[in-house]
Amino acid sequence: MIYLDNNATTRVDDAVLEAMRPYSTLWYGNPHSSHRLGRAAHAGLEDARRSVAALLAADPAEIRFTSCGTEANALVIRGLQRGQRRRVVASAVEHPSVLKMLERMRTRGEIELVTVAPDSSGALRPEAFASVIDTNTFLVCVMLAQNETGVIHPVQEIASIARESGARVLVDAVQAAGKIAIDVTTLGADFLTISGHKLHAPKGIGALWVRSGVTLDPLWLGGGQEFGLRSGTEPVALAVGLGEACRSATAHLESMPAVAALRDLLEEKIRDSVPGASFHGDSAPRLPNTASISFPGWTAPELTAALDSEFEICASAGAACHSEQVEPSTVLRAMNIRRETAIGTVRFSLSRYTTREEIVATAGALSALNRRSRPGRQPEEVSA
Numbered sequence: 001m002i003y004l005d006n007n008a009t010t011r012v013d014d015a016v017l018e019a020m021r022p023y024s025t026l027w028y029g030n031p032h033s034s035h036r037l038g039r040a041a042h043a044g045l046e047d048a049r050r051s052v053a054a055l056l057a058a059d060p061a062e063i064r065f066t067s068c069g070t071e072a073n074a075l076v077i078r079g080l081q082r083g084q085r086r087r088v089v090a091s092a093v094e095h096p097s098v099l100k101m102l103e104r105m106r107t108r109g110e111i112e113l114v115t116v117a118p119d120s121s122g123a124l125r126p127e128a129f130a131s132v133i134d135t136n137t138f139l140v141c142v143m144l145a146q147n148e149t150g151v152i153h154p155v156q157e158i159a160s161i162a163r164e165s166g167a168r169v170l171v172d173a174v175q176a177a178g179k180i181a182i183d184v185t186t187l188g189a190d191f192l193t194i195s196g197h198k199l200h201a202p203k204g205i206g207a208l209w210v211r212s213g214v215t216l217d218p219l220w221l222g223g224g225q226e227f228g229l230r231s232g233t234e235p236v237a238l239a240v241g242l243g244e245a246c247r248s249a250t251a252h253l254e255s256m257p258a259v260a261a262l263r264d265l266l267e268e269k270i271r272d273s274v275p276g277a278s279f280h281g282d283s284a285p286r287l288p289n290t291a292s293i294s295f296p297g298w299t300a301p302e303l304t305a306a307l308d309s310e311f312e313i314c315a316s317a318g319a320a321c322h323s324e325q326v327e328p329s330t331v332l333r334a335m336n337i338r339r340e341t342a343i344g345t346v347r348f349s350l351s352r353y354t355t356r357e358e359i360v361a362t363a364g365a366l367s368a369l370n371r372r373s374r375p376g377r378q379p380e381e382v383s384a
């Protein structure tokens, strides 16, 4: 099996599992209990908070544990007080956990929503944000790296424009964390979100960085855990897992150029063997692990199914299948990519575990599939 769907989720690191185990079997106390088991759990939780903070060059007191990236984004979007301001400006390629939430608030008449589209390379232009951020804007949402294309956005410039108008900035760094270096101070944001399962920690844990001095209303009330923002007893073992994953990610950042070299090799081989293949986001700054490639004559669901069933290769079809009809992804649509190109786009996302042999085998499988005549495809359409 070859796993090239690491932007969807990642394998849990063995060291992460090891680090978590004693917090379920030995030190299972409630981290807010004052006895020895409580103190041991509390120490693990706070150590994890320090590791998460270190990955983001942040202060540990600014980290709040959440259940996932979606919840961390929601805490900001729903919890930010907006005063008299009504406008939210968001990139048109934000994750649904941001866009759908904002869209719902818009349809309920709670906010005015303005989205900013990228250019066809996937890049966002700060000038486009400058033209719509005004003194009525209370929140600007811009992800650090796009999940489908891997394109890295100019967050620092956009955040500086937002600050001039007094708007807060939410940076979804769920895909960026662990793949590129992050420094919250340099970014100039107010909130930044990450998710454990994208960086070799388990599902069920995420974190939100909140700039010191900035407040959010909690979505629910209770015991007042996580600095009053997220009541509910912390899942200490999961938090410890996230902490260990962040520690390991910090150490592995230096192996990311090797991951990028493998991604580039995959693209090079496909360029050579699949005439007409097109590459999204490759002219913009990109995450080291992501390739978004369109295969002419294929729909992505068809191609990923063939890769899976015949070659045991897991990749992602950005296009969604709705009752026989294949719909292009909203991200590729926002980039103004032609429909036929968009529906044939597959995302390959590597990790530090990906090997050269796996990349060579994947390129070989794609080349073989591309040479094959398929039902519904005319032989003359088959490229040489």
Ligand code: PLP
Pocket (backbone or CB within 6 Å): 007, 008, 067, 068, 069, 070, 071, 095, 097, 143, 145, 146, 147, 172, 174, 175, 195, 196, 197, 206
């Ligand atoms: N933001 C981005 C950019 C993502 O890619 C994802 C997940 O795919 C999320 C947020 C949501 O994270 P989670 O699955 O932890 O809720």
